[in-house]
Amino acid sequence: MKKLVSIVIPAYNEVDNVFVIAESIKKVFSIINYDYEIILVDDGSTDQTLQTIKEYAASSENIFFLEFSKNFGHQLAVKAGMDNAYGDCVISMDCDMQHPPELIPDMLKKWEEGFEVVYTIREEDKNLSKRKRGSSGLFYKVLNWLSDIELEPGAADFRLLDQKVVNVFRNFHENEPFLRGLVKWLGFKQFAIRYNPAARFSGKSKYTFKKMFQLALHGVTSFSIKPLYTAVYLGFILSFASILYIPYIIYAFVNNVEVSGWASVIMTIVFFGGLQLIILGIIGIYVGKMFMQTKNRPSYIIRSTNIPIK
Ligand code: UDP
Numbered sequence: 001m002k003k004l005v006s007i008v009i010p011a012y013n014e015v016d017n018v019f020v021i022a023e024s025i026k027k028v029f030s031i032i033n034y035d036y037e038i039i040l041v042d043d044g045s046t047d048q049t050l051q052t053i054k055e056y057a058a059s060s061e062n063i064f065f066l067e068f069s070k071n072f073g074h075q076l077a078v079k080a081g082m083d084n085a086y087g088d089c090v091i092s093m094d095c096d097m098q099h100p101p102e103l104i105p106d107m108l109k110k111w112e113e114g115f116e117v118v119y120t121i122r123e124e125d126k127n128l129s130k131r132k133r134g135s136s137g138l139f140y141k142v143l144n145w146l147s148d149i150e151l152e153p154g155a156a157d158f159r160l161l162d163q164k165v166v167n168v169f170r171n172f173h174e175n176e177p178f179l180r181g182l183v184k185w186l187g188f189k190q191f192a193i194r195y196n197p198a199a200r201f202s203g204k205s206k207y208t209f210k211k212m213f214q215l216a217l218h219g220v221t222s223f224s225i226k227p228l229y230t231a232v233y234l235g236f237i238l239s240f241a242s243i244l245y246i247p248y249i250i251y252a253f254v255n256n257v258e259v260s261g262w263a264s265v266i267m268t269i270v271f272f273g274g275l276q277l278i279i280l281g282i283i284g285i286y287v288g289k290m291f292m293q294t295k296n297r298p299s300y301i302i303r304s305t306n307i308p309i310k
């Protein structure tokens, strides 16, 4: 019997891409000896994406869809797809053709060799804007410096997971999963494949600089409490520095030297006011995460699907 490969594709306003990606996956599988199914997750699209997916699913037996009740975000869309994928392995990829389906046979080959996680690393892309490249570089620098897991720059959400790994993932109920980090954290036998990303087929990127920044902050705070330690060390250093200043104040007092400069005083107050707010904010993020998680809400809500209940 042929092995079944489930392909999970999150789609948020990708009306022109759905058909193209599904067809190119079909083409890839026509030359390899595997069965496949495509699970398209509509992440609360506001355009015709859902209708397109539904029509497409109705006309072919190996296309499935999951409809979210609203936009829950890329990571949860992938998670939902994986939770409902029961192939021998599951491949997740973007809808916009930036993750080349031609790489799938190579990924499957590595999987057959015994790797349980085959992930991909995007080579430096000349098509991307300077800002995007810069922000993505900064993203990984900050992440690796501040957290306890080591992520390679360019690690993409284009990866193959063995059924074993997917089953482990099903028990994860983090309300904001950061998949790239979680996969690394899981362990298992992992292999990285490098690829050259294509340009987006249609539409534009949903990841703005703001979203990247939020993702970085989220990635750091959900994987380590290093920022809290950094705050403590910073506090010690600054207190120590201020102690060093005391002898000078005493000297000035004894010798009647006038200590001038309200400007520097104001500057110091503002600077440390800001610093305290940042650190308070960092603590707040952790407390907020605890609050969100203790409510134990479902992390995503499915409005409809054509996947038979397993
Ligand atoms: N996506 C999603 N929900 C969102 C944003 C994006 O499901 O809220 C999907 C999107 O349709 C695409 C993938 O996630 O399939 C990656 O998004 P995008 O191409 O915008 O990100 P980029 O490639 O620029 O990092």
Ligand code: MG
Pocket (backbone or CB within 6 Å): 094, 096, 098, 200, 205
């Ligand atoms: Mg993209």
